[in-house]
Amino acid sequence: MAELSLARLTEERKTWRKDHPVGFFARPENNPDGSANLYKWLCGIPGKEGTPWEGGVYPLSIQFSSEYPSKPPRCSLPPNFFHPNVFPNGDICLSIINESGWKPSISVKQIVLGVQELLDTPNTKSPASNAYKIYEKDRVDYNKKVKEQAKRYPPQL
Structure with missing residues (x-):
């Protein structure tokens, strides 16, 4: 199983280098010896223009298991x-x-584009935090909090 996952992740890395959305980044983290750890990727997801998320590049961690691609990665x-x-x-x-x-x-x-889409289009049928209550009750306050958060994640130059 590990051989399959490593082969797929190697291919994902090559594909990403050739074709990735503008403003995004995704790269494997390095092991202590400097080699790439294909099982753990650090990604940056830009907020969409014209949304409260604009101006931020949000750090996404993707942790793959040796069962990938049969099992989904953990994204956080x-x-x-x-x-x-x-x-x-x-x-x-x-x-x-x-x-x-x-x-x-x-x-x-597809994962990073899906997370970007989720940022500005939350699924109200599947709340995971108290931000849901603010989103539902006071959109002005919600957008204000999102804009404040965007400032904490400026684009990396």
């Missing part, structure tokens, strides 16, 4: 990230990365 934003579909520990509630919605054909590119 920083702990206490303000979003209705992000648990306090940073784990993301998104159908394409949950066991029930996962398909082995889903790529890293």
Whole structure:
């Protein structure tokens, strides 16, 4: 199983280098010896223009297991990230990365685009944090908190 996952992750890395969305980044973290750890990727997801998320590049961690692509990766934003579909520990509630919605054909590119879409289009049927209550009751306050959060994640130059 590990050979299959490493082969797929190597291919994902090559594909990403050739074709990735503008403003995004995704790269394996380094092992202590300097080699790439294909099982743990650090990604940056830009907020969409014209949304309260604009101006931020949000750090996403993708942790793959040796069972990938049969099993979805664990995707997380920083702990206490303000979003209705992000648990306090940073784990993301998104159908394409949950066991029930996962398909082995889903790529890293599709994951990061899915997370970007979720930022401005929360799934109100699957709340994971108290941000949901603010989103539902006071959209002005919610957008203000999102804009404040965007300042904490400026683009890396």
